[in-house]
Amino acid sequence: MEPRMHGRRSMAITKPWTVPSEPREAEPALSVDLSKPIPSWNTPEYPAEWPRSDEMSTVPRHVxxxxxxxxxxxxxxxxxGRPFGINQDIGLHFFDADGQQQRCDPDMIVMPFPNTGRGSLRRWDMPCPPDCVIEVASPSTVDNDLGIKKEWYAGMGIREYWVLDPVDSDDPSHLESGLLLPDGPMMGWQLERGRYESLGTVCDEAARSWSAYSPVLDCGLLLVQELHQHETDGGYRILDPETGEPLVSSKEKDDLLEAQQSQLRAQQARLDERNAEIAGMAAALARIQFGDAVADELRLMMQQSSASLPHAELVQAWMDNGSAEAFLDLARQHFGLSASQD
Known part of the structure; x- marks a missing residue:
């Protein structure tokens, strides 16, 4: 089944986990003066904190x-290796098109300069516009996300704007069109000559995924049905431009580490079982040839030493020397032990 294209630019997904690079590049960012820190509300240059204009979501999937x-x-x-700052739920003060002071609280704002302060920022204190704002929609905010906020962000010169639908539902059909947005679960715009122009998104029904490309952030954005169903973060992933693979979440890292540790434990268990069989075989050969005392001494050597366990041919070669003492001397040499240590 052919992918459904949305927006004015489109891409085809070659496999569920990759998105081809978007041929169109973002407009160059403005030069940034990093010589002065950006004032924030807890610095002397900043006025008293203004009342919040948005209610921050505490929905687990949103967070x-x-x-x-x-x-x-x-x-x-x-x-x-370039300066940047990323803030969540940070107040942003600005003047709107009518010259009125306003404040909004973007869910996430990505800036091409560091921000070491805390709390709200003023747009006029910034050395250049932010690179990108990302909003995760909710029923109570989606109208503002697609309406007045989009107008505000364009007016502030923010180069790219994304709205994501958390699709807070376990019904697989809901991911196909999203629950809150009119054009699928992710919508993006890029600033061109002071206006936002739509960025293309793709629904690949065969891969059961949505994808898009961010020219400003220079990475792909992916939403996959499989992850959406099984991960609490809703299944959104950033694609690594170098590998084409999704950057894993903290939970996925933990799961991967646990899987690797489990695999190592299983391998160690198999190795321990094999070593026990080898040790038992070596002791059995010694017992047949020289009796229980020599077999017990050989078993003790194998327990004390970190040297490799002897295979059957080597044990047989030791036995060919004829005497129990010669057998034990060769065993001590193999295990790096002296007579006083065994």
Whole structure:
């Protein structure tokens, strides 16, 4: 089945976990003066904190999506070696088109400069516009996310804007069209000549996924049905431009680590079982040839030493020397032990 295309630019997904690079590049970012810190509300340059204009969501999936995006984008941007700042639920003060002072609280704001302060920021204190704002919609905020906030962010010169639908439902059919947004579960816009133009998204029904590309952040964005059903973060993933693979969440890292540790434990158990068989075989051969005392002494050597256990041919070669003492001397040499140690 052919992928459904949305927006004015489209891409085809080659496999469920990858999105091809978008051929169109973002407009160059403005140069940034990092010589002065940006005032925030807890610095002398900043006025008293204004009342909040948004209610922050505490819905678990909403919060988990933002936490994943914060970690994934921080990793990606830090690797590029350029200054950046990412803030969640931070107040943003600005003047609207009518010259009125306003405040909004973006779910996530990505800036091409560091922000070491705490609390609200003023747009006029910033050395350049933020790169990107990401909102995770909810029934109470979606109208503002698609309406007045979109207008505000364009007016502030924010280069890219994304609204994500958490699709807070376990019904697989809901992911196909989303629950809150009119054009699928993810919608994005890029600023062009002062206006937001739609970024293309793709629904790949065969892969049961949605995908898009962010020219400003230079990475793919993926929403996969399988992850949506099994992960509390809603299944959104940032695609690593270097590998084409999704950057894993903290839970996925923990699950992967646990799986690797479980595999190592299983391998160790098999190794221990094999070593026990080898040790038992060696002791049995010694017992047949020289009796219980020599077999017990050989078993003690195997327990005390970290050297490799002797295979049957080696034990037989030791036995060919004829005497129990010669057998034990060769065993001590193999295990790196002296007569006083066994």
């Amino acid at each position: 988990a999506i933002l936490n994943y995006l914060l970690n994934a984008l921080s990793f990606l941007l830090a690797r590029r």
